[in-house]
Amino acid sequence: MIDEALWHDPEAYYTGPVDADVSAHPDPFSAAAAxxxxxxxxxxxxxxAMRQRWPEYRGKVPADLARIIIDENEARRSQCS
Structure with a gap:
């Protein structure tokens, strides 16, 4: 769930996963889409479930970024419980 007030607050800093630099990727648009x-x-x-799907994303999504995304999602789920 997105906190819209925070999203639209120009003084709020982004605390989510760090963006991956895909500029050196042979197909950066494909990598960004992945x-x-x-x-x-x-x-x-x-x-x-995401481990089972990993072969589909390997080479397109940096492994460290994938770990951060999953960790962040699990942390959000545990806060909602």
Whole structure:
């Protein structure tokens, strides 16, 4: 769930995952699309499900970024419980 007041606050700093630099990737648009798809899918999946899907994203989504995305999603879920 997005906190819209925080999202629109120009004084608020982004505290989410650090963006990946895909500028050196052979197809940066494909890599950016893969990161977006991974992030979207991770929001409705757990770590085990994303591990099974990892071969599809390997080489497109940096492994460290994938870990951060999953960790952030799990932290949000535990706060909502």
């Amino acid at each position: 990161i977006f798809a991974f992030t979207t899918e991770a929001q409705t999946s757990n770590r085990d």
